[in-house]
Amino acid sequence: MTMTVAIVGRPNVGKSTLFNRLVGKRLALVDDRPGVTRDRREGDARLGHLSFRIIDTAGLEEAKAESLEGRMRAQTEAAIADADVLLFMIDAKAGLTPSDRAFGELARRSGKHTILVANKAEAKGSESGTLDAYSLGLGEPVELSAEHGDGMGDLLRALALCVPDEGDEEDDPEAGRRIRVAVLGRPNAGKSTLINALLGEDRLLTGPEAGITRDSIAVDVERHGVELRVFDTAGMRKRARIDDKLEKLSVADGLRAARFAEVVIVLMDATHPFEEQDLRIADLVEREGRAVVLAISKSDLVKDQQGFVTRMREEADDRLSQVKGAPVVLVSGLTGEGLDRLVRAVQQAHDVWNRRVATNPLNRWLIETTDQHPPPAVSGRRIKLRYITQPKARPPSFVLFCSRADALPESYVRYLVNNLRSSFDLPGVPIRLTLREKDNPYAEKE
Ligand SMILES: Nc1nc2c(ncn2[C@@H]2O[C@H](COP(=O)(O)OP(=O)(O)OP(=O)(O)O)[C@@H](O)[C@H]2O)c(=O)[nH]1
Ligand SMILES: Nc1nc2c(ncn2[C@@H]2O[C@H](COP(=O)(O)OP(=O)(O)OP(=O)(O)O)[C@@H](O)[C@H]2O)c(=O)[nH]1
CATH class of the missing domain: 3.40.50.300 (P-loop containing nucleotide triphosphate hydrolases)
Structure with missing residues (x-):
């Protein structure tokens, strides 16, 4: 029926x-x-x-x-x-x-x-x-x-998820359980090689995934009990080349893939990481509200790996502060190095992305944080931060009720976001903080 x-x-x-x-x-x-x-x-x-x-x-x-x-x-x-x-x-x-x-x-x-x-x-x-x-x-x-x-x-x-059991044979109960991952990166970063390596022996093409462009292929990957559905945007990239509008289209295609994913692996080439386009891709993923895992490919070409990773982490926190703490994983699609660490990082990022913080600790946090560093005053009156709640995860989104939302400086909002991130252990995910100038509408319900 x-x-x-x-x-x-x-x-x-x-x-x-x-x-x-x-x-x-x-x-x-x-x-x-x-x-x-x-x-x-x-x-x-x-x-x-x-x-x-x-x-x-x-x-x-x-x-x-x-x-x-x-x-x-x-x-x-x-x-x-x-x-x-x-x-x-x-x-x-x-x-x-x-x-x-x-x-x-x-x-x-x-x-x-x-x-x-x-x-x-x-x-x-x-x-x-x-x-x-x-x-x-x-x-x-x-x-x-x-x-x-x-x-x-x-x-x-x-x-x-609402389809009755006798539904389509294509109806896919796995879809909700598997972590949806997209791999984005500059041309030649090693995306295809990485995905093939993740697939390993049990290659399982699930075919064009419904709802997204036909050119995109999803592959299901399982590693140590972590189940992923990885979107490969190869087809889209090929089309982009034919059209000779690589830059423009690859951003649009990346955007599409990012929207469909929960976690995005931003893959950079170890021989020249953190190029302009890498930063743009990471920024786009942040704006889409997805969890970010930074993977650096071609680890087999890196000599002092430990020192290299340390430098990459510093660079990441420095240049991608909007997803501060995002995991940085060195991988090689060619040798298979780092794949387990990558999958674990994806799983952890997914957990963080889904995290919910209860209202009580949030409000205790608000008191402490504003005590430490009070918000500024406007025209002689201190801005009051009254109440905070997290109505939504995926990514973690908070609403802060305050007086004079319009006057709260951007730098103070950043202070709050950074503090939320460190206090509640929310590395590597976008954090949304919306200011509201209203009395606390949740008060009577809690
Ligand atoms: N040394 C080394 N080379 C790699 C590795 N992964 C990929 N490569 C090489 O890098 C080049 C690009 O790899 P692809 O996997 O095709 O990269 P891609 O990101 O899918 O490239 P586009 O399809 O152009 O976007 C190829 O020559 C690969 O052999 C790696 O782990 N180590
Ligand atoms: N910005 C924006 N406008 C939209 C969107 N969807 C619909 N609209 C506009 O909203 C208006 C109402 O859309 P309808 O689809 O007629 O709304 P409806 O709910 O069927 O309305 P009734 O027939 O009055 O019940 C139209 O002007 C649409 O163009 C959207 O996603 N974004």
């Missing part, structure tokens, strides 16, 4: 846009006036290897027209009743509204599998909307841009 998925949410969050993207035809009307989708639409959707029935529901019109509103709500409820899975969508750009909470309540009460989708995530300022979405209590939001197609891989992963 095919699964039925309903997209629900208030008007104008982008339901029809997602519907169109999934169905691939312009079946639903898209309009930026709220309430344009009046009728329920259904279509056959495809996403990666999944096929399912999709229902686009009307949003709940905010207008007074009682009957219209009632009708829309009834439609939403009917769609929810028919669906196996709900995509409950909010507009991350606009932030949460009371009607989001009302729809969220409908979704929760239904008891159906619900995937929280934070749409318009590409828009400026959407981050705080996404963080807010946690307070709906519907789990981690999938960040999406229905309009641009970003985040479809994450949506696929979330949906794949």
Whole structure:
């Protein structure tokens, strides 16, 4: 039986846009006036290897027209009743509204599998909307841009976990368990050689991975009980060469691969590490919020390995301070040296990336840290840092409630981030710290 998925949410969050993207035809009307989708639409959707029935529901019109509103709500409820899975969508750009909470309540009460989708995530300022979405209590939001197609891989992963057992033979329960890794690096850094070495004897090509470009191949690797799914972007690189736009495309391709991965191995060549392009790649991975492992290839060409690694670590902390403490591993695809250490580093980075710090120790930390080095004053009044919480991992993301968020200097924010990193042992992962000028909204719930 095919699964039925309903997209629900208030008007104008982008339901029809997602519907169109999934169905691939312009079946639903898209309009930026709220309430344009009046009728329920259904279509056959495809996403990666999944096929399912999709229902686009009307949003709940905010207008007074009682009957219209009632009708829309009834439609939403009917769609929810028919669906196996709900995509409950909010507009991350606009932030949460009371009607989001009302729809969220409908979704929760239904008891159906619900995937929280934070749409318009590409828009400026959407981050705080996404963080807010946690307070709906519907789990981690999938960040999406229905309009641009970003985040479809994450949506696929979330949906794949909801597929009933008799689903596609391609339905892959491994997908959630394996650590997803991409290997990025300059041409000739040794990526292919490294991946082949990791594969060793038990070469297992899993074929084009759903949801990402067809040129990308995923290979499954197991080493000492650590299971990885490694994305090889070789095909993409070849295409880039033909087009003769190597620089530009390789960044875009890297970006795509990085988005799909949890941990990114940034591979540098031991004979000339930390070149401009290496730094750019690492920076891109940080911006994408992925955990970073710095691997230096061709270790067989390095004479004094110990001294070399020490220097590389210093250089890494110096030049890539945004992922301070990222593991630096010397490897050789040619001789197989360092592969175990590399796999262990990936696993550790993945753990850190997933780490959650409880609210109590965080707030004790906040008191100590601000005592040691108080925030500055603006126009005679000291900025107050009131409360901190970590609503999200992958990567670790914190929200700090304070007075005058606009006036807190960048250098002080860096001080806090560096301190969070060392106090809670979060090496090598991006750390997000969002400032909010609000009273603590979590206070009554804790
Ligand atoms: N920035 C941004 N805008 C989006 C995105 N997705 C949809 N939109 C815009 O949001 C508006 C509403 O999109 P729709 O798909 O009509 O929203 P809906 O939820 O179906 O709305 P109703 O039909 O009123 O229920 C349109 O202007 C879209 O172009 C997105 O990912 N990013
Ligand atoms: N000495 C030594 N040479 C290596 C090692 N790994 C790769 N090479 C050599 O470096 C060159 C590039 O290796 P590839 O694995 O093709 O590099 P790549 O990063 O996949 O390259 P592109 O496909 O151009 O992006 C080849 O000549 C390899 O033989 C290594 O561990 N030691």
